[in-house]
Amino acid sequence: MSLRARAAQLGKPRKATYGVLTVFVLGSLFPFYWSFLVASRDNGMLTERIPPLLPGGNFFANAARVFDTVPFWRALGNSIIVSGTVTLTTVLFSSLAGFAFAKLRFRGRNGLFVFIVVTLAVPTQLGIIPLFIAMSKLGWAGGLQSVIVPNLVTAFGVFWMRQYTVDALPYELIEAARMDGCSMIRIFWNVCLPAVRPAAAILAMFTFMTSWNDFLWPLVVLDAGNPTVQVALEKLQSGYYVDYSLVLAGTTLATIPILIVFLLLGRQIVAGIMQGAVKG
Amino acid sequence: MTVTDKTAPESRAMTRPHAATRPGLRDRLARWDVKVSPYLYVAPFFIVFAIVGMFPLLYTAYVSLFSWKAGDDNPDFIGLDNFKELFADTQFWHALENTVSIFLLSSVPQLIIAVLLAAVLTLRLRGATSWRVGILLPYAASLVALGIIFANLFGPRYGLVNGVLQTLGLSPVDWQANRFASHIAIAIMVNWRWTGYNALIVLAAMQAIPKELHEAALIDGAGTVRRFTHVTLPLLKPTLIFVTITSTIGGLQIFTEPKLFDAMPGSNNGGSTHQFQTVTLYLYQTAFENFNLGYASAIAWVLFLIIVVIALINYFVTGRLAGRRR
Numbered sequence: 001m002s003l004r005a006r007a008a009q010l011g012k013p014r015k016a017t018y019g020v021l022t023v024f025v026l027g028s029l030f031p032f033y034w035s036f037l038v039a040s041r042d043n044g045m046l047t048e049r050i051p052p053l054l055p056g057g058n059f060f061a062n063a064a065r066v067f068d069t070v071p072f073w074r075a076l077g078n079s080i081i082v083s084g085t086v087t088l089t090t091v092l093f094s095s096l097a098g099f100a101f102a103k104l105r106f107r108g109r110n111g112l113f114v115f116i117v118v119t120l121a122v123p124t125q126l127g128i129i130p131l132f133i134a135m136s137k138l139g140w141a142g143g144l145q146s147v148i149v150p151n152l153v154t155a156f157g158v159f160w161m162r163q164y165t166v167d168a169l170p171y172e173l174i175e176a177a178r179m180d181g182c183s184m185i186r187i188f189w190n191v192c193l194p195a196v197r198p199a200a201a202i203l204a205m206f207t208f209m210t211s212w213n214d215f216l217w218p219l220v221v222l223d224a225g226n227p228t229v230q231v232a233l234e235k236l237q238s239g240y241y242v243d244y245s246l247v248l249a250g251t252t253l254a255t256i257p258i259l260i261v262f263l264l265l266g267r268q269i270v271a272g273i274m275q276g277a278v279k280g
Numbered sequence: 281m282t283v284t285d286k287t288a289p290e291s292r293a294m295t296r297p298h299a300a301t302r303p304g305l306r307d308r309l310a311r312w313d314v315k316v317s318p319y320l321y322v323a324p325f326f327i328v329f330a331i332v333g334m335f336p337l338l339y340t341a342y343v344s345l346f347s348w349k350a351g352d353d354n355p356d357f358i359g360l361d362n363f364k365e366l367f368a369d370t371q372f373w374h375a376l377e378n379t380v381s382i383f384l385l386s387s388v389p390q391l392i393i394a395v396l397l398a399a400v401l402t403l404r405l406r407g408a409t410s411w412r413v414g415i416l417l418p419y420a421a422s423l424v425a426l427g428i429i430f431a432n433l434f435g436p437r438y439g440l441v442n443g444v445l446q447t448l449g450l451s452p453v454d455w456q457a458n459r460f461a462s463h464i465a466i467a468i469m470v471n472w473r474w475t476g477y478n479a480l481i482v483l484a485a486m487q488a489i490p491k492e493l494h495e496a497a498l499i500d501g502a503g504t505v506r507r508f509t510h511v512t513l514p515l516l517k518p519t520l521i522f523v524t525i526t527s528t529i530g531g532l533q534i535f536t537e538p539k540l541f542d543a544m545p546g547s548n549n550g551g552s553t554h555q556f557q558t559v560t561l562y563l564y565q566t567a568f569e570n571f572n573l574g575y576a577s578a579i580a581w582v583l584f585l586i587i588v589v590i591a592l593i594n595y596f597v598t599g600r601l602a603g604r605r606r
Contacts, residue, residue: 153328
């Protein structure tokens with residue numbers, strides 16, 4: 001093959017490539033499918049050497065038992081409240097800080113920003129003991145605020161919004177708004193936020209997913225009577241005998257909402273990752 | 281990751297060209313607004329970080345110097361005794377071995393597969409976005425749900441994995457009782473969730489590499505493998521370092537997977553002989569099952585230092601490996 005022909009071939013996939021990818025995606029899907037499979041049958045299927053590969057008809061009966069065993073409605077409500085609040089405040093505070101770091105001048109700006117980037121490396125999970133002591137002293141342990149407050153804003157969020165705001169918001173726009181006599185907060189609200197909306201949307205999706213799936217801290221600080229979905233799932237499994245149809249009906253119920261969100265917004269999430277990582 | 285910094289035109293945004301001539305109340309308010317607002321806007325992060333990042337780290341160090349039981353109002357100051365005890369604690373070292381073993385079994389294959397997968401995804405695929413979404417799917421799953429599902433799949437008696445092994449004529453593996461096998465099962469769980477995510481991050485960086493570089497290498501006679509090792513990899517260095525460091529921090533704190541993998545649900549033992557108890561699981565058990573907060577704080581600090589050291593080692597090793605050519 002001539003060089004020019006080979007250059008034209010650069011980046012063209014072979015048929016086998018699609019095969020490899022298909023296997024990979026099927027592998028990604030399989031555990032979800034397996035969980036639904038067990039949830040839609042009864043525990044008898046698990047004793048068979050070669051289990052049936054099509055769902056049975058017991059899913060709703062098993063799902064109903066989930067609601068009888070743990071306060072699942074309450075858990076769903078709690079998760080929505082926690083993830084919703086955390087998402088709103090994280091996006092708001094991160095955008096505000098991102099705006100300040102990207103476009104406003106103030107003493108110590110660079111130093112403070114470098115500090116934020118460094119804190120990305122501090123594993124906050126290791127602070128659970130003092131945080132637990134503090135929450136107990138405040139009387140917050142067991143309450144949803146104990147899960148919400150530590151996650152009001154993240155270093156990742158601030159970093160992400162700043163990187164985007166630098167390019168997305170021209171100084172001319174800010175200047176024009178100031179000539180019209182806008183206050184800073186109005187400039188943020190009416191000029192900055194609309195300009196950075198795509199990045200804010202991506203941050204919102206990430207924050208919601210992370211918060212929805214958070215486990216260690218809610219497990220430490222919440223009670224069994226007032227859980228989030230993840231804590232409720234764990235409680236579903238605790239016992240001397242594991243009823244897998246019940247437990248996997250629970251995991252299916254907990255996974256369906258986030259899976260739907262993901263399938264609807266997946267394109268944007270992927271686009272967001274691609275955009276975020278390029279700025280190396 | 282570099283911090284892009286554009287400083288030139290910002291002063292324009294900060295001064296009101298027509299304001300200087302008539303100083304009134306309105307004007308002073310506006311100037312005050314310009315001066316104070318930035319601090320107000322960045323304050324939420326620093327307040328939250330002070331409460332949930334800085335304070336815990338320092339307070340953990342403080343608590344670790346006491347024999348501090350939960351609910352204890354007057355704990356005894358014992359200096360470094362918790363640390364002395366910890367260094368002689370075989371269960372801690374055992375847990376650390378488990379953690380490192382699971383971390384290596386997960387992050388090494390995960391990153392290799394992620395880079396190869398990213399290389400496949402850079403090709404001009406039909407339906408490129410759909411493939412990417414499919415690869416990222418596991419990332420959306422809840423860890424708890426996953427832990428439960430995988431514990432079921434790897435179940436020693438009725439698990440699907442053993443069923444398949446037996447159908448193929450192989451002997452079943454006791455994925456929970458056997459130490460090394462349990463590490464492999466947990467690592468598979470971790471890899472299942474994170475490989476696609478890392479592949480996308482690497483892919484994003486790969487797409488930023490100018491096409492001309494590949495064409496030039498091709499004209500110089502470099503084959504696919506050579507182009508990959510001599511063009512792609514060196515340019516991926518910052519991203520590879522980023523991905524390695526984040527998986528180090530996450531991998532060494534692994535908790536949910538081993539907790540849910542236990543045959544005795546709700547247990548924090550990490551198996552009957554602690555065969556897959558990780559350091560964070562041991563920390564959780566010490567603090568919230570045995571209520572020994574002082575000792576658990578010592579574990580937390582030692583783990584924090586270990587994470588820092590391993591992350592630094594990774595930083596240099598990754599830099600070396602990816603940067604051979606420079």
